[in-house]
Amino acid sequence: MDSKNKLSFTFITVVIGFMIAVQFQTVKEPVVRDTRDTWQLREDLLKEKELQLKLLREISSNEEKIAQYETKRKQSKEQVLRETLEELRMEAGLSEVTGPGIILTIEPVYEELLLGKQVDSISPDLLKRLVNELNMYDAQHISIDGRRVINTTVIRDINRETMIDGYALNRLPIEIKVIAENAQSADKLFNRMQVSKSAEEFFIDNLRVKVHKPEDPVTVPAYDDALRIRYMEPVKPEEGGKS
Amino acid sequence: MWLPILGLIIGVILGLLTDIKIPDEYSNYLSIAVLAALDTLFGGIRAQLQNIYDEKVFVSGFFFNILLAASLAFLGVHLGVDLYLAAVFAFGVRLFQNIAVIRRILIAKWSQNQEKTEKN
Numbered sequence: 001m002d003s004k005n006k007l008s009f010t011f012i013t014v015v016i017g018f019m020i021a022v023q024f025q026t027v028k029e030p031v032v033r034d035t036r037d038t039w040q041l042r043e044d045l046l047k048e049k050e051l052q053l054k055l056l057r058e059i060s061s062n063e064e065k066i067a068q069y070e071t072k073r074k075q076s077k078e079q080v081l082r083e084t085l086e087e088l089r090m091e092a093g094l095s096e097v098t099g100p101g102i103i104l105t106i107e108p109v110y111e112e113l114l115l116g117k118q119v120d121s122i123s124p125d126l127l128k129r130l131v132n133e134l135n136m137y138d139a140q141h142i143s144i145d146g147r148r149v150i151n152t153t154v155i156r157d158i159n160r161e162t163m164i165d166g167y168a169l170n171r172l173p174i175e176i177k178v179i180a181e182n183a184q185s186a187d188k189l190f191n192r193m194q195v196s197k198s199a200e201e202f203f204i205d206n207l208r209v210k211v212h213k214p215e216d217p218v219t220v221p222a223y224d225d226a227l228r229i230r231y232m233e234p235v236k237p238e239e240g241g242k243s
Numbered sequence: 244m245w246l247p248i249l250g251l252i253i254g255v256i257l258g259l260l261t262d263i264k265i266p267d268e269y270s271n272y273l274s275i276a277v278l279a280a281l282d283t284l285f286g287g288i289r290a291q292l293q294n295i296y297d298e299k300v301f302v303s304g305f306f307f308n309i310l311l312a313a314s315l316a317f318l319g320v321h322l323g324v325d326l327y328l329a330a331v332f333a334f335g336v337r338l339f340q341n342i343a344v345i346r347r348i349l350i351a352k353w354s355q356n357q358e359k360t361e362k363n
Binding site for chain 2: 004005006011012013016020
């Protein structure tokens with residue numbers, strides 16, 4: 001065997017030795033002796049038990065949460081009904097509404113007051129016209145002088161006094177709050193009210209309608225009387241299906 | 244003669260000192276590679292004793308056998324068949340054969356030597 005052959009042989013043996021050593025180390029599990037005495041073992045046991053307790057507590061709290069969610073899910077039908085009721089109440093005007101809108105002020109024309117003319121009340125026809133116009137321009141909720149205007153609201157003359165649902169409107173200026181669907185429609189409403197015809201007609205009665213810039217939020221109060229629906233009846237299901 | 248043994252010892256010491264550990268899932272491959280290497284080593288020794296030693300065959304056989312064994316084991320793992328057993332079997336048989344041949348050659352040489360000494 002010449003020296004070159006010996007060298008390659010040696011190289012191979014080195015590699016084999018290395019591989020055997022690595023394999024030996026991998027297979028050989030180092031045996032770690034447990035040298036803890038009774039008290040150390042007790043302490044460790046205590047620690048583990050505490051951990052177990054903590055985990056159990058966590059599990060039970062999570063289970064509680066799951067149960068809560070379950071009951072919530074069961075109650076969700078009720079929740080839906082409640083939401084529907086709330087929606088209907090809002091539409092009927094039985095709840096306070098806040099949203100983007102405009103405020104109109106009806107005030108006497110001061111120049112006429114200087115001339116000695118007495119302006120004491122608004123004509124109900126004019127007010128109705130104004131409300132109609134507001135409704136035409138997509139007003140959602142309206143209140144006049146703190147009184148909510150709903151579907152059954154009456155504006156009429158009783159003993160020479162303009163009444164809204166039985167409350168007199170005899171103090172000028174009167175504030176009309178209008179809530180629109182969103183900020184954009186509030187802007188639209190504002191623009192339309194600025195060129196509205198009823199404002200001119202108010203001027204004939206020596207009143208001026210001041211349209212304030214759109215605001216957010218405007219709060220319209222709830223209708224605070226009981227709704228009297230004497231002539232309303234629920235539709236019978238079979239008849240409703242036919243129509 | 245002593246240089247390869249010295250190399251083996253150096254390799255073992257090197258391996259033990261570096262403290263390298265192969266992950267458990269790869270220890271299979273390494274074991275089969277070790278077997279292949281041992282087979283090649285004994286084959287080399289036998290060839291040397293029979294005077295048919297070729298360095299190229301030896302070195303290429305070493306690496307080729309290791310690669311083949313490892314890839315066979317790899318294929319076996321992925322096919323779900325314990326193909327590495329085939330390698331173990333083949334290398335094991337060859338290892339025994341090689342060692343047997345080496346033993347015979349050594350015995351023959353030894354008896355020849357004794358006859359010579361007796362004659363002298």
